[in-house]
Amino acid sequence: MAEYNFLVVEDSPTMRQLISFSLKRIRGAKISEAGNGVEALKKLSETKFHLVVADINMPLMDGLKLLSIIRKDPNHAQIPVIIVSTEGADADKEKGFQLGANAYLPKPIQTNELLKAVKELVKIEE
Amino acid sequence: MEKPESSADLFKKTREFLDIFRKGEEFTQELLKENERLRYKTVQLEEETRTIKKGTEGSHISELREALKQVEQEKEALLNRFKEVEAENKDFATKYIEVEEENNNLANLYVASYQLHSTLDFNEVLRILQEIVINLVGSDRFAIMVLDEVTNELTSVAAEGMDEKRIKKVKVGEGVIGDVARTGESYFEPDVEGFKPAHEMDPLVCIPLKIKDRIIGVLAIFSLLEQKSKKLSRVDYELFSMLAGHAATAIFSSKLYSVSERKLSTIQGFIDLLSGKGL
Helix, strand or coil: CCCCCEECCCCCCCHHHHHHHHHCCCCCEEEECCHHHHHHHHHHHHCCEEEEEEEEECCCCCCCHHHHHHHHHHCCCCEEEEEEECCCCHHHHHHHHHCCCCCCEECCCCHHHHHHHHHHHHHCCC | CCCCCCCCHHHHHHHHHHHHHHHHHHHHHHHHHHHHHHHHHHHHHHHHHHHHHHCCCHHHHHHHHHHHHHHHHHHHHHHHHHHHHHHHHHHHHHHHHHHHHHHHCCCCCCCCHHHCCCEEEEEEEHHHHHHHHHHHHHHEEEEEECCCCCCEEEEEEEEEECHHHCCCCCCCCCCHHHHHHHCCCCCCCCCCCCCCCCCCCCCCCEEEEEECCEEEEEEEEEEEEEHHHHCCCHHHHHHHHHHHHHHHHHHHHHHHHHHHHHHHHHHHHHHHHCCCCCC
């Protein structure tokens, strides 16, 4: 069975658990969690991830900054990144896509939409 | 030189010739009769052959017709079964979507209740409750109000999108919020999309935080996030109903815990004082 490493970067433990809970429904999914961008970079240096789900508004390092670092790093540049945000504003979405996000999901996150986006980006067929 | 034939000879020859001719005639007559008989027989046989052929063809066609009828019936039966299977398929697909939705809803409810009961710190409980309302319900303006049983007033203890300190206290029975605290019944604005509050404290949704029949506060939601499309789904109502119970228990437990912690610390202080440790 194929294994997929997903990194969930979210400062809210509730949202982090909810996203992880949703991702666990994908067969072979292994979830790592980080509370902010700094923690995420540390995890990225330790494990090879198939996908990153990152919130935009986080302390220490927000999701957009994390995204720009990921895209500039040749070791991680190819990792698909989904950005999530409470803000419904298009500005976040646009900024995210400009920085190289693969998908944008507004909160409250719909599990079906999250799973659909993940499966498309990682090319998982179930 | 040949001797000339006598008339008697000639007569004899003539008779012989006539006999031969007669026999020939008789034979011809017989042949004609036979020919007629054979022609009749041929016609008869042809007629019989035609009848036989006709009969054979007829039964073959009817057999084919029967087979065709059966095939048609089988085709009809298969088409009906196909329609049934298609309908079943659609039904299964609908059920699958429903189960998926239910699964997602249960996951949301599980995470919400798990998080609410993950701490006994009052402020942490309020923070988690705020997170749930923002991230799961999708509200950007709401207040959590706790009932003071002495003054019979609801006071805001946490808020999002509004200044908590500026939120006025609400008497039980006063306005929509006060009425929810009085009756213990949730309030849902019927026209979420066209909701225009007449007053700042008019909520879109107001749910009582209650443990059994005891009201300990309310959660008043004043607006929803843009992406919620200004409508509430079934899971929102389920979440509200879950929040009414779990948030109340979590708030109540954490308050009780902090009170008991304070009391414990006071008692410990006394014990220390009495045992001379505090000196």
